Amino acid sequence: MLARTDARSLESIRARPLKVAFVIGTRPEAIKLFPVIHALRREPDFAPLVILTAQHRDMLDQVMAIADIAADADLDIMRPGQSLTGVTISALGALTPLIEREKPDLVVVQGDTTTAFTGALAAFYAKVPVAHIEAGLRSGKKYSPFPEEINRCLVDAMTDVFLPPTEGARQNLLKGGYPADRIHVTGNTVVDALVWIRARLETDAALRAGIEAELPPSVAGRRLILVTSHRRENFDGGIASICGGLKRLAERGDVEIVFPVHPNPNVRGPVYEILGGVDGIALVPPLNYLQFVALMMRAHLIVTDSGGVQEEAPALGVPVLVMRDTTERPEGIEAGTARLIGADGDRIVAEANALLDDPVAYRRMAQAHNPFGDGKASERITQILRAYLLERLAA
Numbered sequence: 192m193l194a195r196t197d198a199r200s201l202e203s204i205r206a207r208p209l210k211v212a213f214v215i216g217t218r219p220e221a222i223k224l225f226p227v228i229h230a231l232r233r234e235p236d237f238a239p240l241v242i243l244t245a246q247h248r249d250m251l252d253q254v255m256a257i258a259d260i261a262a263d264a265d266l267d268i269m270r271p272g273q274s275l276t277g278v279t280i281s282a283l284g285a286l287t288p289l290i291e292r293e294k295p296d297l298v299v300v301q302g303d304t305t306t307a308f309t310g311a312l313a314a315f316y317a318k319v320p321v322a323h324i325e326a327g328l329r330s331g332k333k334y335s336p337f338p339e340e341i342n343r344c345l346v347d348a349m350t351d352v353f354l355p356p357t358e359g360a361r362q363n364l365l366k367g368g369y370p371a372d373r374i375h376v377t378g379n380t381v382v383d384a385l386v387w388i389r390a391r392l393e394t395d396a397a398l399r400a401g402i403e404a405e406l407p408p409s410v411a412g413r414r415l416i417l418v419t420s421h422r423r424e425n426f427d428g429g430i431a432s433i434c435g436g437l438k439r440l441a442e443r444g445d446v447e448i449v450f451p452v453h454p455n456p457n458v459r460g461p462v463y464e465i466l467g468g469v470d471g472i473a474l475v476p477p478l479n480y481l482q483f484v485a486l487m488m489r490a491h492l493i494v495t496d497s498g499g500v501q502e503e504a505p506a507l508g509v510p511v512l513v514m515r516d517t518t519e520r521p522e523g524i525e526a527g528t529a530r531l532i533g534a535d536g537d538r539i540v541a542e543a544n545a546l547l548d549d550p551v552a553y554r555r556m557a558q559a560h561n562p563f564g565d566g567k568a569s570e571r572i573t574q575i576l577r578a579y580l581l582e583r584l585a586a
C-alpha cells in the first residue's frame with residue numbers, strides 16, 4: 192500500500208515521470224481520449240505516450256488535429272474494406288514489439304474496438320498493466336454490438352484499473368467478479384470532450400463563423416434531423432431499410448436530413464445509392480468534431496446507431512432515436528432522452544413523426560437530464576492513475 196511506502200522510495204519514483212501509453216485506433220477513441228491526454232500533459236509527473244494503430248485514418252486524423260495531439264508512434268494499419276481478422280492481426284503484430292520496446296508503466300485503452308482489444312492483449316503479453324476507460328458497459332448479447340460486446344469483455348478480462356463511466360457499468364463489473372477496489376466510476380470522458388469543444392466554439396467567433404460556413408445550409412422552416420449509421424449489425428439489410436425510412440421521412444417536406452456518411456464501403460455504397468440526390472437529404476463526408484458538435488447543437492432530432500452520439504445527444508439535450516435492438520448504454524433510455532427503435536424503416540418514420548408532430552412528447556425528451564457525466568472525468572482519471580502507479584511502483 193502507498194501509505195506504507197517510505198518517503199525515500201516515493202521520492203525516487205517521482206524523480207522520473209510516469210510513462211502512460213495511450214493506444215488509439217478510431218475516431219471515437221480519439222474523441223474520448225484526447226481530454227485525458229490533455230489532462231496528463233498538464234501534470235509534470237506524467238509522460239504520456241500516444242500510439243496510433245490508425246485502424247481509422249482520415250477520421251482519426253481529423254480528431255488528432257483538432258485536439259492538437261501528435262502521435263509518438265503511428266502504425267498506419269488501415270486498409271480499405273479491412274476485415275476484423277485483418278485489423279486484429281496487423282494491430283497486434285505491430286503493437287506487441289512496440290510495447291515491449293517502450294516498456295510503459297501502464298497502457299490505457301478505451302472502449303470496445305479491435306484496437307482496444309489488441310492494445311490490452313499486447314500489454315498483457317508484455318506484463319504491462321492495463322487501464323480501461325469505459326469499462327463495464329454490457330448489452331448482454333454476444334452479437335450485439337458485434338464484435339464490440341465481446342471485445343469489451345475481453346479487454347475487461349485483461350484490465351487492472353477499471354474506469355467505468357456510470358454506476359450501472361460498475362455494477363456490471365462487480366457482477367462479473369472484478370475486484371471492487373480496482374473499479375472507479377469516472378463519468379464519461381465524451382462529456383469532457385464536448386465541454387472543451389463548446390468552449391472553443393463559444394469563445395472563438397471566427398472559428399464559429401468558419402464552421403457554420405462549411406456546414407450544409409439550413410433551409411428556412413425545416414427542422415434539422417441529424418443522422419449517422421455504421422454498425423455491422425445493420426449491414427445485412429439494415430442500412431437499406433434505414434435509408435428507405437429516411438427517404439419517406441424526407442417526403443414530409445418540413446425536415447432537412449443531414450447525414451454524414453461513414454466511409455466504410457458497406458455503409459457508403461448503399462447510402463449513396465439509395466439516398467443520393469433525394470430532396471431534403473444532404474449526404475456529406477464525415478465531419479470534423481467541431482463541425483459535428485456544432486451540427487448536433489443545431490439539430491432538432493438525432494437518429495443514430497452510434498455509441499458515442501447516444502451519449503452526446505443527452506449531454507446536449509437533443510432527443511435521440513437509437514437505430515439498434517439493444518444498447519449497452521441504457522442510461523440515456525432510462526433518463527428519457529434516448530429511445531431504442533431498431534433499424535426498421537417504417538418504425539423510424541413512425542417514431543420520428545411522433546416526435547415531430549407532438550410538441551409535448553418532444554419537450555419531455557429534450558428536457559430529460561444528462562446521465563453520462565459532469566465534464567470532470569479526465570481529472571478523476573488522472574488522480575486514479577497516479578494513485579495506482581505510485582502504489583504499484585512502491586510495492
Ligand code: UD1
Pocket residue numbers: 217218219246247248249250251269270271272273274275278303304305306337338339421454455456498
Ligand atoms: C470501427 C469499430 C467500431 C466503432 C467504429 C467507429 C471495430 C471492430 N469496430 O468500426 O467499434 O464504432 O470504428 O467509427 O473496431 N474507413 C476509411 N477511413 C477512415 C475510417 C474507416 O476509409 O478514417 C473505411 C475503410 O474502408 C475501413 C472501413 O472504413 O476499412 C472500416 O473500418 P473499421 O475500423 O474496420 O470498422 P468500422 O466499421 O469503422
Ligand code: UDP
Pocket residue numbers: 218219222381419421451452476477478479480481483484496497498499500503
Ligand atoms: N462524429 C464526428 N463526425 C461525424 C460523425 C460523428 O466527429 O461526422 C463523432 C461523434 O460526435 C462521436 C463519435 O464521432 O463523438 C462517434 O463515432 P462513431 O459513431 O463512428 O463510433 P461509435 O461511437 O459508434 O463507436
